[in-house]
Amino acid sequence: MTRVKGQDGAxxxxxxxxxxxxGHFRALVAHEDWGHPLRSSHLRVLGQVPxxxxxxxxxxxxxxxxxxGCGQLVTGMVELGxxxxxxxxxxxxxxxxxxxPQGRRTLERFEQRVAETERAWAGAVGPRxxxxxxxxxxELAEDDARRTG
Amino acid sequence: MTRVKGQDGAxxxxxxxxxxxxGHFRALVAHEDWGHPLRSSHLRVLGQVPxxxxxxxxxxxxxxxxxxGCGQLVTGMVELGxxxxxxxxxxxxxxxxxxxPQGRRTLERFEQRVAETERAWAGAVGPRxxxxxxxxxxELAEDDARRTG
DNA sequence: TATTGTTATACTCTATAACTATA
DNA sequence: TATAGTTATAGAGTATAACAATA
Numbered sequence: 001m002t003r004v005k006g007q008d009g010a011x012x013x014x015x016x017x018x019x020x021x022x023g024h025f026r027a028l029v030a031h032e033d034w035g036h037p038l039r040s041s042h043l044r045v046l047g048q049v050p051x052x053x054x055x056x057x058x059x060x061x062x063x064x065x066x067x068x069g070c071g072q073l074v075t076g077m078v079e080l081g082x083x084x085x086x087x088x089x090x091x092x093x094x095x096x097x098x099x100x101p102q103g104r105r106t107l108e109r110f111e112q113r114v115a116e117t118e119r120a121w122a123g124a125v126g127p128r129x130x131x132x133x134x135x136x137x138x139e140l141a142e143d144d145a146r147r148t149g
Numbered sequence: 150m151t152r153v154k155g156q157d158g159a160x161x162x163x164x165x166x167x168x169x170x171x172g173h174f175r176a177l178v179a180h181e182d183w184g185h186p187l188r189s190s191h192l193r194v195l196g197q198v199p200x201x202x203x204x205x206x207x208x209x210x211x212x213x214x215x216x217x218g219c220g221q222l223v224t225g226m227v228e229l230g231x232x233x234x235x236x237x238x239x240x241x242x243x244x245x246x247x248x249x250p251q252g253r254r255t256l257e258r259f260e261q262r263v264a265e266t267e268r269a270w271a272g273a274v275g276p277r278x279x280x281x282x283x284x285x286x287x288e289l290a291e292d293d294a295r296r297t298g
Numbered sequence: 299t300a301t302t303g304t305t306a307t308a309c310t311c312t313a314t315a316a317c318t319a320t321a
Numbered sequence: 322t323a324t325a326g327t328t329a330t331a332g333a334g335t336a337t338a339a340c341a342a343t344a
Contacts, residue, residue, distance in 0.1 A: 015171065021286065244326065
């Protein structure tokens with residue numbers, strides 16, 4: 001159960017609310033059959049791999065994690081067939097991470113689920129209110145990135 | 150750095166945005182000096198302990214986690230002095246978890262930080278837009294709870 | 299030397315399974 | 322027997338430190 005009320009029935013604060021909504025997606029990913037183990041960390045990676053490929057160090061920066069952790073994560077995803085890795089002909093040190101067709105399909109299917117969910121949400125709260133919600137969320141994230149990044 | 154743009158500068162989707170905003174709070178908690186180690190799991194617990202105390206099993210349900218995990222978490226928090234535990238006089242099996250004065254102070258201070266942040270956000274995006282954002286977020290969380298809970 | 303990436307290790311958070319103690 | 326809680330163990334996700342290979 002996702003809680004939305006705090007103690008004594010008081011309104012949950014923003015953090016609990018966001019956490020609950022995010023939990024909805026974790027459940028969505030976990031309960032669907034993807035043909036192989038799929039974790040949300042995989043999806044975050046898939047969304048950051050450009051067509052031309054990317055080095056572990058750059059990918060780790062995009063993901064906001066260490067290159068060590070990123071390297072391990074990618075190794076697991078190569079074994080699952082979600083990404084491929086190869087040498088960069090221009091720099092022998094670089095492991096160039098690319099999307100496999102399967103990785104691309106998985107990413108697209110996930111993005112469809114997100115889009116479906118957003119349509120359902122917009123229907124539930126009203127398209128105009130949802131548009132405001134979405135815009136405010138983006139502005140808050142951008143503000144935060146400006147301060148910390 | 151909290152990312153807000155996906156690959157090729159495309160807009161990040163809702164999940165990345167929420168994740169980024171939540172990350173802001175994780176950083177806020179991590180960088181402040183609380184006098185002892187404080188993790189976000191602690192804060193979630195503190196927010197769910199009523200004045201009259203609560204049993205581990207009930208607390209675990211409020212938190213949406215197993216009673217085993219909840220018991221461990223509470224044990225650590227007792228050592229930190231954030232909560233106290235005692236026997237329930239009405240049922241000898243029950244470990245009654247209560248807030249210590251220190252736990253209450255920590256919770257209040259955290260809630261002040263949340264309130265300050267929300268005021269800053271409302272100022273940044275406009276009070277009316279922020280009110281819509283907040284209301285939509287609550288409705289989505291409630292909707293989700295109704296479906297899954 | 300600086301940079302890319304790996305290996306080794308550890309910690310947080312949480313789960314499942316098997317258990318003990320009390321009702 | 323049913324319920325409250327603990328102990329043991331494991332796995333995801335990530336970090337830091339020390340290292341190897343290439344530039």
